[in-house]
Amino acid sequence: MTRSAPVDESKWFTTHCDLSAHDVSCERDDRILFENLSFTVKKGDLIQLAGPNGAGKTTLLRLMAGLNQDFDGEVRWYDENIQSCFQDYARQRLYIGHLSAIKKVLTPLENLRWFVSSWPEVSEDALWQALEEVTLAGYEDIPCQQLSAGQQRRVALARLLVTPTPLWILDEPFTALDKAGVAWLEALLALHVNRGGSVLITSHHALSDIPALRQIELGVQK
Amino acid sequence: MTRSAPVDESKWFTTHCDLSAHDVSCERDDRILFENLSFTVKKGDLIQLAGPNGAGKTTLLRLMAGLNQDFDGEVRWYDENIQSCFQDYARQRLYIGHLSAIKKVLTPLENLRWFVSSWPEVSEDALWQALEEVTLAGYEDIPCQQLSAGQQRRVALARLLVTPTPLWILDEPFTALDKAGVAWLEALLALHVNRGGSVLITSHHALSDIPALRQIELGVQK
Amino acid sequence: MSLVTATIKRDLIIAARNPGEWLNPLMFFLMVLALFPLAVDPDPKFLSKIAAGVVWVAALLATLLSLDALFKADVEDGTLEQWLASGESLYAMALGKVFVHWCISGLPLTLVAPLLALMMNLPDDAYAALFFSLLLGTPILSLLGAVGAALTAGVRSGGLLLSLVILPLYIPILIFGASAVYHAGIGMEYAGQLGFLASFLCISMTLTPFAVAGALKLNLSR
Amino acid sequence: MSLVTATIKRDLIIAARNPGEWLNPLMFFLMVLALFPLAVDPDPKFLSKIAAGVVWVAALLATLLSLDALFKADVEDGTLEQWLASGESLYAMALGKVFVHWCISGLPLTLVAPLLALMMNLPDDAYAALFFSLLLGTPILSLLGAVGAALTAGVRSGGLLLSLVILPLYIPILIFGASAVYHAGIGMEYAGQLGFLASFLCISMTLTPFAVAGALKLNLSR
Amino acid sequence: MWEALKRLYHRMGSPKWFYEISARWLPWFAIPAALCLIVGTVWGLAFAPADYQQGNSFRIIYIHVPAAILAQGAYAMMAIAGGIFLIWRMKMAAWVAAAIAPIGASFCFLALITGAIWGKPTWGTWWVWDARLTSMLLLLFLYFGVMALQKAMETDDTSAKAGAILSLVGLVNIPIIKYSVEWWNTLHQPATLKLTEESTMAMEMLIPLLIMIVGFYLLFATLIFMRTRNEVLWHERKKSWVKKLIEAEK
Amino acid sequence: MFFDSFAEFIAMGKHGFYVWLCYGITALVIIANILAPIRQRKKLFEQQARLQRREKKNASEA
């Protein structure tokens, strides 16, 4: 699981990331998760949301991705509210959540094909290569229900290799990955940041090796 | 989340663990997961099943717990097949799997009460104490659906504090726990091993600090 | 308190917190009854002739739909796994679950059926027969249904599959139940039909729990 | 290929791999039809009179049961989240999903209904009416049903709840569909009823996707 | 005028304002409601003359008709409140809608049950599948659906939105349902059993009926106020003004 | 008064049962509708008061 097939990075993406949260506050069930949070995600940033269980990491991530509108404050993509330029924004960021959106009866290849159907420029070859890189070569035609938890996660992560978006938003992507998988993903994140991409991530895992790393600590649980 | 309320350890359990696997083999979908595996779990052992995703750790754990009979070989409890002394065996080991068996509409206390209903000797007080120890004091009366993933896992783990069994079988118990939670659980495992209990565990997490640790490496995935 | 009684108590608490669990079958029953006059013919004489059959068919369908959730939640959240791991009798568990199911579906249905039969213009003489045939018949529906529910608990779109598995088994009960009511309505003897239902109830009470226990185990040995 | 067509294609592939998805509604339809002669009266003349209504009721119930799974799987495995994240039109998605649902439930049902109506001794003149009323009516059932399915997709025991929500809305279709067939059977004009169904189809095709899209968003904004 | 309306609208959006003002308004609805209901009932039961055809069973009209009228109106109100919530995100509207559902359903139930009881002496049967009766039954089903859905949703927000969407879809369907049932009824049903046609009612009979209708409306308003106040308290329970209120209560 | 005697008033011709049943059910439904929000309110106050006490206690401990 090494980066055997580097993508042509000059063409990888044309826009850069410029996402900003302005005074974002959120509460759930009487409890304030975070208040007046402001930060920006720019070209080359790797931002890790940290905090104990129930701190609101997932919640913050989802609202940054535009999936949750139940909060106060504003999230902007190039100075425009993400909801008003959602189509645009959606094409520039990749969101991978807790749930992997893998259909169990379909093969990894078919699943991947669905994922990239909004990017017609992605070739069939690229899909095969991506599956090979996540060490699923030979499993392309096996229904996903016969794969283990970690293998299924790899199918979902293979999207990182094929969709040309500058911003990645990832919720606990290391879940269920083994050591080799973790190392591979860390390397991939470093590469993405180096080539000018941006990453917003939650993980209980320490991402120490990547120099660009910035942490945002969310409130302590009570 | 410190061990604020240590249980009376002299009375903790009366039997000790003596579980052994004899030439256990298992295949799934034409693929051999492990073959002729033999090992024993005795008093004071902490055994971690290691291996990449899809290696068969969960499968092995479940068959050691007696939940899966679809394998070759034999698993014995004190020289008797676990299936033929299952009642006995079941009272001496605690199994906590991926799924936490938490009912979302019930409160943590009600959930815990159900878990221990087979152990009439466990007092109501002990349940409150256990919930306090997993830092859920104040949440006893809130339906579990309002708790975060990590908090729900803590409810399930609170069982470790109240049921007096020598053998713990745990599948990825660190999932969803934050750092404090991980430290607490590690301390608890060490304590359990020290007082003569035994633990059989799968985790991608490195359990380096506990001296009793033994690892069983399962085959490399292919 | 043993695990069986603890589970019965817990399930009743859950039903009390979710009134939908026992109200919804009742409302569905009422709605299906209303479909027939609308689709076929609202003439009171005609309705009085088909009332016995239609009330029974509606009761059967309402029970059928409520069965889907019987074990599914327990399988999905790991409760069943814990039950199996506990080493307690699955036979007792099966009976306990069916008892709770009947309390929240069959029993309320039996109690309101005579009221709703008014709307179908059921002949005056048939009310006692309707009540008693349902009182004896609905527990059988729950018992047989539990077998189907256990078999399909692990299946995704189980609702429809369950219906297919169970409907053929329900036919004899439907025939005897409906004919008891019909015969009572035209002033004939109906003790024979009730006798059949009673003896069928005894048989299924002793035998089906074995089938349920076996089917539940199937869901887990993965 | 856009995400909408990719999804339609994918769902059709899934249906092809799981023949249960389209076979089960058919079999349920058949069984409900079989219940009536058994529960009420097998006299051919009588059956011929109730055939129109009963076939329609059975078709309606079969559709109802198949709806439960319409969005549930997509919500649970995260497909819907990905859809929302993609920024593509939920309106189109709703229409696409309904189209697939109709292809695997309403359409086969329409095709076999005339065959099964033979068993109910439907009058000869009524077959064309049965076919056309179902051809126009079943898409409406799918469309209205999709609203209910979207509203209840996140709910645990959704099957019964869905029925409660949707059945009252189905009544006009049932009335017009059944009466078209009934009138055809007694040699009367039935163009009016078909006209009503056709216009209702147009209205619901334009309006319900909005409701479905709104309801689907609900399931995500957590 | 327009400005005043706008101000009222914005104020209605403020839960605290509503809670305070409704406490002052409540008696102005509750007391006249009680008066109307008592006067209407006594008049209708004891003083109004018997119907020359139906005899004394006709006195059921004094609850049947007001309940039937209200049950239909309440559904529309609930759906409209839900629509306001969906479009303008006004939370108060959602809470009012949630308050209306059980009240409307219970009036619907009353109309059905009093109608059924009335049917026994007049038609000799508890129930017939008449168009009016059937569409009332379907209305009850619609209420059930909305309530069951609201109950089943986990969070307050989804429950409010889901209820609103369903009640709007139901509102669009009500005329269709009504039309279809009436059309069906005229085709199938022998016209022997009919609700009394727009009979020219005697004044002594009509006045208590009008009083009862007004009474039911006032009662309805009172009940909505009471329930909405609870909803306000529940949803605003973490706000300081509610906390103070609760502390003061002790 | 339309009726001549109280007994007649109760009997309502032959329809006493139906009329009084209707009015009885109506009274029950109305009373239930009035009591439900009152009880709900009481419960809400008790529950919130308990919660606030606990919060205060927690705050003072910390």
Ligand code: HEM
């Ligand atoms: C379960 C049975 C019944 C139901 C569901 C029912 C329903 C209704 C409805 C929906 C209305 C319309 C109120 C309005 O909007 O103006 C109504 C009015 C009325 N009903 Fe009933 N009804 C039932 C039985 C009866 C019976 C048995 C009688 C008397 C024989 C009766 C007499 C009336 C009268 C006199 C009116 C008012 C006159 C009118 O507006 O046309 N109803 N009922």
Ligand SMILES: Nc1ncnc2c1ncn2[C@@H]1O[C@H](COP(=O)(O)OP(=O)(O)OP(=O)(O)O)[C@@H](O)[C@H]1O
């Ligand atoms: N559907 C919901 N309804 C009500 N409250 C919720 C809901 N989902 C989450 N919460 C609350 O929001 C808080 C934050 O949840 P979130 O999932 O964002 O935590 P997290 O930081 O991702 O935690 P974890 O590390 O456990 O994944 C939790 O305390 C939880 O109680």
Ligand SMILES: Nc1ncnc2c1ncn2[C@@H]1O[C@H](COP(=O)(O)OP(=O)(O)OP(=O)(O)O)[C@@H](O)[C@H]1O
């Ligand atoms: N229900 C099943 N049917 C068929 N094969 C299965 C099933 N469940 C698991 N397997 C296969 O068994 C193998 C081992 O699975 P298992 O869940 O034991 O892996 P694991 O070591 O726990 O992996 P992970 O670290 O991802 O949890 C997997 O490769 C999978 O393909």
Ligand SMILES: [Mg+2]
């Ligand atoms: Mg999270």
Ligand SMILES: [Mg+2]
């Ligand atoms: Mg595993």
